[in-house]
Amino acid sequence: MQHYPTVVIGGGPAGLTAAYQLSKQNHKSVVLEKGDRVGGISRTETYKGYRFDIGGHRFFTKVKEVEQLWHEVLTDDFINVPRMSRIYYDGKFFSYPLEPFDALTKLGLIDSMMIMLSYMKIKMRPLPEEDNLEQWVTNRFGERLYQTFFKTYTEKVWGMSCTKIQADWAAQRIKGLSLKKAVLNALFKVNNTKTLIKEFEYPRLGPGMMWERFQEKLDDRGSPVHLKTNVIGIEREGKRIKSITAIKDEQLVKFSGDNFVSSMPVSLLLNRLNPAPPEHVLEAARGLKYRDFLIVSLVVNKEHLFPDNWIYIHSPEFKVGRIQNFKNWSPEMVPDASKTCLGMEYFCSEGDNLWEMSNEDLIALASREVVGLGLVDNTDLIEDGTVIRQYKAYPVYDGEYRRHLQVIEDYLETFENLQTTGRNGMHRYNNQDHSMLTGMLAAKNILGEDHDLWNVNVERSYHEEFTKERFEKQQQQQQQNDDTPKPVSIKA
Structure with a gap:
């Protein structure tokens, strides 16, 4: 059995960030990744020399600590990319974000007037409830625009009716965007939303380049990253995790540790625990989609x-x-x-x-x-x-996910040395910057601080200001000391 101070399950943005932040404080870890390369869903695949993302990944964030880390790791291998995207609807290509003249021309005068009338109607008499995505979007854009541009694409993505998708998803993904803001941005270049950014940074060889660089740095610092390592068992004694059992190269390997960080799907994590969690927790895990x-x-x-x-x-x-x-x-x-x-x-x-x-x-x-x-x-x-x-x-943010996730969160918080991070580790539709933030805070907790990871991206503006404040304090401390700064002890 190999022992490391910290064992990290998952070599995506959250897990790699946690391990890397720990390595900067001379705290050794090991990363166990099931896939054949790092990055998780943010990895870059290759085929005959062609490189492609698993979905596009813009590098844009308001979290200054994350932005600084990107440049620290990738240095000058970023390029600036102008954003251009369009929507294909009804045989036509529409500029996105909205450009009023473009939309007016392609939708036609009657449809455009109906959209504006629908928007004014909902502003005068908004829906009293915003439990699902249809209600949330309609209250911000009007029913006509929702039916025209939001409904068909969203249901294609999720494979279910918008009435069955919780409003949490929209609030998290397109928070702060409205028809009024979109029009103001198009007419007067007013842009205060992440959704409407016009330019972003991007690694010149794709996002996987970032995570491969993390892997290189961790290996060099004695915190190895093991690929093709499938975790099949997580042994615990009471409320402490003791060891991890995995399959690597068709052989069983075991890793013990003092602390554990996981970004594997939380439902899978619970099913790997030995002894198993209580039945009501396993039932909640089965309910996540x-x-x-x-x-x-x-x-x-x-x-x-x-x-x-x-x-x-x-x-x-x-x-x-x-x-x-x-x-x-x-x-x-x-x-x-x-x-x-x-x-x-x-x-x-x-x-x-x-x-x-x-x-x-x-x-x-x-x-x-x-x-x-x-x-x-x-x-x-x-x-x-x-x-x-x-x-x-x-x-999936369906009608039952919140109830199931609360049961799981309550159970996991009883563990003394286990933290879950990232999109699947928390069953939360995080972007990569917020996944990285959960990894950062997990590392800080291991080093003696006290942060609630489950609040990351729940109240986004709070965390952006929080990390900006902490980042500036950390930078001041770094200037005062020759050595790498010790973590600042501030509670979130």
Whole structure:
């Protein structure tokens, strides 16, 4: 059995950040990652030299501590990328964010007037409740715009009615955005929302470049990252985790530790515990749902196709939900400048028709759809393709998730040396910056501070100001001392 002061389950943004922050304080750890590369859903896959994301990952954050860490690790390997995205709806491409003249022209005068009347109506008589996504969006955009642009795409992503998706998801993902703000931004360049940013940073070889650099630094500091290491057992005594059992290279390996950080799906974590949790906790774990995802990466024998970073496909006659143009994220993602690499993203669930299709059939489907959308002239230009399936890509915010998650949170908080982090570790739809923040705070807790990870991204503005304040204090301390600063003891 190998012993480390801290054992980290999961080599995504949250787990790697926790381990890296600990290493800066000479605190050793080991990271156990099931996949063949680090990064989790933020990794960069490769195929014949082509690099592509599992979904696009912008590097933009208001959390200064996270921004500083990005540049500390990746140094000068960032590029600045102008954001351009559009919505495909009813046979037309609409600029996104909204540009009033563009929308007016393409929707037509009557539809545009109906949208504005619907918006004014909801402002005068808002819905009294905002329990689900349909109610939340309608109160901010009006019923007509919700039906036009939000409903079909959202239901394609989640595979369920918007009335069954909790408002928490919208509040977390598009907080602060309204039709009024969108129009003000378009007319007067007023922009106070993350959703409407015009430019973002991006690693020149894709987001996986960031996490691969984390891995290199951890290995150099004696905190190894083990890939293809599948955790199958988590042994506990009472409320303390004692060791981890995993399979690596077809052999059982065990790791003991003083502290444990997990970003594996929380439902899976609970099922790996030995002795098992109480039945009501396992029942709550079974109640959590996930949405899976697959990407069909197509190599197109054409130098330029369209200028967008990505396009949202709202029309229900196409199964594809979003299309990435990786060359427009970074030219270095495509090894042959005369070609283009597209990522056709399909939202699905394990076992459904899309998920069960063969790779050959998926490539054929994606090829037909990209031609049908008018983005590629004909299928003869598509010379190659590959498929990547991603399990448990998105935690589902259905009507029961909050109740189940509260049971799980209450149970996990009784453990003395276990913290859960990241999107799946907390069943919360975090962006990578907030996942990294949970990893940072987990490391600080191990080093003696006291932070509530479950509040991260619940009250976003609070945490942004909190981390900005702590970051500035840490920077002042660093200037006063020659050595790496010790953690500042401030409670969240």
